[in-house]
Amino acid sequence: MEGFVINALLLVFLAIIAIAALRRKRLFGMVMLSGAFSLVAATLFVVLDAVDVAFTEAAVGAGISTVLALATLSLVPAEEKPHSISIGAAIVALATGLLLFAAVSDLPEFGAPDAPVHVYLAPDFIEGSRTDIGVPNVVTSVLASYRGFDTFGETLVVFTAAIGVLLILGGWTRPQKAKGKNPEDDHAG
């Protein structure tokens, strides 16, 4: 019962924040509300016992994303552009939402021990994390060892994204040979 009340409160909060962010015209308020949304979502993850995910959501979603969005805000106008609602987009969004709702009934019950995701590899991971790897935090052993390839891929994604942003926005230019030696051009980062 307690869990239900807490979950319901947090979900209502999420909905209120999302609607408030949609109705806002000034972008600063939108950014602040999206930070608040991330913080409430992080609390929801804590309630679901996903502490590592909550940690990431609070640090990345509520922290760094808000700061980066604020840095972007200083480059763009303060108000949202006026726009009308597109009927086609609304139909697509509603249809997708309805399909997702229909799919919810096929999901196994939350926390059911015989759900497919809990019977295939998870018991091996939980058992092996204690005996083979000796790491008490199963999330870390899955992330860094059992799923080391995935995490390597994620790191490469972060790496590639950063290189892309630096190349586009960082002002890196090819040293111009025609103008002679100009050492400032070589590392104008």
Add this chain to the structure above:
Amino acid sequence: MQDDPVIRVIAKVLIPAMMLFALYVQFHGDYGPGGGFQAGVIFAAAFILNATVFGANRGRHVWPERANLLAICLGVLLYGGTGVASMWLGENFLDYDVLGSDPVAGQHLGILLVEFGVGLTVAAVMVSLFFTFSGRLSHIRLMNRVDAHDKAHPEGDTDE
């Protein structure tokens, strides 16, 4: 904001604590919640707080921009290098069993190295993203000033 004593004092107290907490999250990730991604973001947040409170120039002074690209690449190379090292010692890529004297010790060492690589890359990426955006801002301000100057002196006199 840079002249507000309250913000300056709070930031000075918070920044070392944030960096220490990031290191704790980084190296205690085996035992509690946390790991490279979170630690990198928290570590970067300390530098970003420093740059927002004390100015981007001082922030750049603390974290030189050329070190950024090096750190981004070093993190990925450390991760990949751990995998290559385990291949070198006769196991599969990223199978850490052979890195230590026994499989459990090897796994511990491998996870530590890999998570440190992730943390290094993420921290450097976040700081460099922030500095890139704020550098863009000062660039635009500079161009605006140049435009205003050109409008005020249309003859193109260069004695300033």
